[in-house]
Amino acid sequence: MTMHQADKQQDLAEQLSHFDIFSWENQRVKWELFAHARERCPVAHTDGNGGFYIVSRYDDVRRVMEDWETFSSTESPLVPTGLPSLCPIDDDPPVQTAARQLLNPLFSRTALAPHEEAMHQTARSLIDEFIDRGSAEILNEYAGPYIGRMLTKVIFNDLTDEELEAAQALALAVAEGATPELYAQLFAMCTEYLERAKKRGITGDGVLARLVNGRFGDRPISQEEQIGCLGILVMGGLDTTRAAIGNITYRLTQHPGLEDRLRDPAWVRRDMDEFLRLDSPVAAMARVATRDVELNGVLIKKGERVQVRFDSANRDTAKFRDADRLVFDEARSGHTAFGMGVHRCIGSNMARMQIEIAFEELLKRVRNIRLVSTADIQWVPGQSNALHAVDIEFDRVG
Ligand code: HEM
Numbered sequence: 001m002t003m004h005q006a007d008k009q010q011d012l013a014e015q016l017s018h019f020d021i022f023s024w025e026n027q028r029v030k031w032e033l034f035a036h037a038r039e040r041c042p043v044a045h046t047d048g049n050g051g052f053y054i055v056s057r058y059d060d061v062r063r064v065m066e067d068w069e070t071f072s073s074t075e076s077p078l079v080p081t082g083l084p085s086l087c088p089i090d091d092d093p094p095v096q097t098a099a100r101q102l103l104n105p106l107f108s109r110t111a112l113a114p115h116e117e118a119m120h121q122t123a124r125s126l127i128d129e130f131i132d133r134g135s136a137e138i139l140n141e142y143a144g145p146y147i148g149r150m151l152t153k154v155i156f157n158d159l160t161d162e163e164l165e166a167a168q169a170l171a172l173a174v175a176e177g178a179t180p181e182l183y184a185q186l187f188a189m190c191t192e193y194l195e196r197a198k199k200r201g202i203t204g205d206g207v208l209a210r211l212v213n214g215r216f217g218d219r220p221i222s223q224e225e226q227i228g229c230l231g232i233l234v235m236g237g238l239d240t241t242r243a244a245i246g247n248i249t250y251r252l253t254q255h256p257g258l259e260d261r262l263r264d265p266a267w268v269r270r271d272m273d274e275f276l277r278l279d280s281p282v283a284a285m286a287r288v289a290t291r292d293v294e295l296n297g298v299l300i301k302k303g304e305r306v307q308v309r310f311d312s313a314n315r316d317t318a319k320f321r322d323a324d325r326l327v328f329d330e331a332r333s334g335h336t337a338f339g340m341g342v343h344r345c346i347g348s349n350m351a352r353m354q355i356e357i358a359f360e361e362l363l364k365r366v367r368n369i370r371l372v373s374t375a376d377i378q379w380v381p382g383q384s385n386a387l388h389a390v391d392i393e394f395d396r397v398g
Contacts, residue, residue: 012036013044020048021078021284021307027381031324034312043298043306049078052286052307053300058316058336060296064287064308065340068092071287073343076305078286079383082180083187087228089236093342098216099229100346106207109349115154119354122149123361131365135372135393143245144175146358151237154350155230156193157206163193175238183235190230194223207233233347240281241351243386245358247279250390251326253371261328263363268356271328277335278326283311283385285339310336311385366394 012033019026019033026033026048037044037056044054055061064071072092074085085091088099105111123146130136148171156167170189174182197208211226252259261267284307289300300306313336315323320332338345345351369392371377378388 009036009040013041016041016044016054017046018048019044019046019054021383022381023048024381027379030311030379031315034309034315038312038316038318043296043300045298046307049307050305052078052305053295053298054307054309055295056309056312056316057296058313058319061308061310061313061336062340063295064306065336065343068096068342070290070293071306071308072290073287076286076288078284078307081183083183083231084224085228086232086235087225088346089232089343090228095216095225096342099225100342102210102214102216102221103207103229103233103346106205106210107346107350109353112154112350112353115150116353116357118153119146119150119357120361122146123358127361127365131396134396135391138249138390138392139242139246139387140176140389142362143242143249143358145172147238147242147245147354148172148175150354151234151241151350155207155233155237158197158202158204158208159193163196167193171234171238174235175242178239186234187227187231190227190234194226194230236345237347237350239384239386241347241354243281243384244276244279244351244355246387246390247281247385248275248355248359249369249392250371250377250387251275251279252369253390253392255326258326259363259367259369262359265360267359268352272352272355273335273337274326274328274332276337277314277320277332278324280311280314280335280337280385282337282339283383284309285343285383310339363397365397367397368395370394 013036015026015029016033016037034056037054042057042060046052046054055064073090074092088096091099126142126146130141136142149168152164152167152171156164159167167189170186174186194208194211197212202209202212207230211221211229214221216225252262261271286305286307288305289302291302293300314320317323319334321327338348372391372393375391376389380386380388
C-alpha cells in the first residue's frame with residue numbers, strides 16, 4: 001500500500017468512527033466509506049447519531065435482521081421523530097406478528113388489484129400537467145403526488161371525498177419536505193380519522209375498518225397501536241416509493257437505451273429488483289441488542305444500538321458481482337431493499353405495482369429522457385437513499 005492509500009484508509013476509518021447519517025461530508029464519500037467498512041471493519045462503531053455499531057456486510061445484515069430476539073426493534077430509532085412508538089415497525093413479536101396477520105391480507109397483489117385503474121388514471125393526469133412543456137421535475141411533479149394520492153386512497157379507503165382530499169394534501173406536503181411538524185400533523189390526522197371511523201361504526205374490509213373492528217390475537221387493539229399502524233403505513237410508503245421512482249428515472253438518464261428495456265413489461269419481473277438493489281430507497285434501520293452478543297468478532301453489549309445498512313449490504317461484492325453497477329441478465333436474488341426477517345416490508349407488492357404503473361404510463365408518453373443541462377443531482381443524506389430533485393427533459397412519443 002502506498003503512503004497515499006494508507007492516508008486515505010486512515011481518513012475513511014476516522015470518518016466512519018464519527019459517521020452521521022445527516023452529514024453531507026459523509027454522504028459525499030458514502031460508497032467509499034462502506035466499501036472500506038465491509039473490507040476492514042464490518043462492524044464499526046460510530047459516535048454519530050447517539051452512538052451505533054454500523055453493520056455493513058450482507059451476511060451480518062441478514063444475521064441481525066433474522067434474529068429479532070437479540071436485535072430488537074423497540075427503543076431503537078435511528079432518527080428520533082418525537083412520535084410515540086409506531087406499531088408494527090417499533091414492536092417485536094408477538095405484537096408485531098399480530099399486526100402483520102391483521103394487515104398483510106390488505107396488501108397482497110389480489111387485494112390491491114381494485115386500485116390498479118385509479119393508479120393508471122392518477123399517473124396519466126399528472127403527466128398531462130407537464131407533457132406539453134417537454135420537461136419535469138420527476139419527484140415533486142410526478143412521483144410525490146402520484147404516491148401520496150394512491151397511498152392515502154388505499155390506507156384511508158373508508159373516508160369521505162373531503163377527508164380524503166385533506167389526507168392527500170398532507171401526504172403531499174410530507175412527501176415534498178418531511179419536518180417534525182408535518183409528521184405531528186400527519187399523526188394528528190390519523191388520530192382524528194380513526195375517531196371519526198369509530199363514531200361512524202365503520203364496517204367493510206379496509207385498513208381503518210380492520211384496525212377499529214379487529215383484534216391482536218385475543219385482545220383489543222389499543223388506540224396507540226391503531227394510530228401507529230396508520231402512521232407508519234403512510235410514512236413507510238411515501239418517501240420510499242417516491243424515492244424509488246426518482247432513482248430509477250435518474251438511472252434511465254445515465255444509460256441511454258435502458259428506457260427501451262423498461263418498455264418491455266417483462267422488466268418488472270426481470271429488472272426492477274436490480275434497480276432497488278443498487279439504489280435501495282431505505283438506506284438503514286436500527287436495532288437494539290437485548291443481550292451481550294458477538295457479531296463478526298465485535299462484542300455488542302446489551303442496550304447498545306446497531307445501524308443495519310441495507311444500502312451497503314446491497315453493494316457487498318461478496319454477494320453481488322460488480323455491485324456498484326446495474327447488472328441485468330443475471331439471476332441476482334436476495335437483495336435487502338425491502339428488509340429481511342419478520343419486519344420485511346408489508347408494502348412491497350404495492351410499491352412494485354406503483355413503480356410498474358408509473359413507468360408504464362410515463363414511457364407511453366415520453367421518450368429519450370435526459371437530465372436538463374442545469375440539473376443538480378444530489379443524494380440527500382439521511383435514512384433514505386434519495387435524490388433531492390430529478391430535473392428531466394424528454395421528447396413526446398408520437
Ligand atoms: C420501494 C418502496 C419501499 C421500500 C424500499 C421499503 C422498505 C422497507 C424496509 C427496508 C422495511 C423493513 C424495516 C425494518 O426492518 O425495520 C420496511 C418495512 C415496512 N414498510 Fe416498506 N418499503 C417500501 C414501500 C412501502 C409501502 C408502499 C408501504 C405501505 C403500504 C410500506 C410500509 C411498511 C411498513 C408498515 C413496514 C413495517 C413492517 C413491520 O414492521 O412489520 N412500505 N419497508
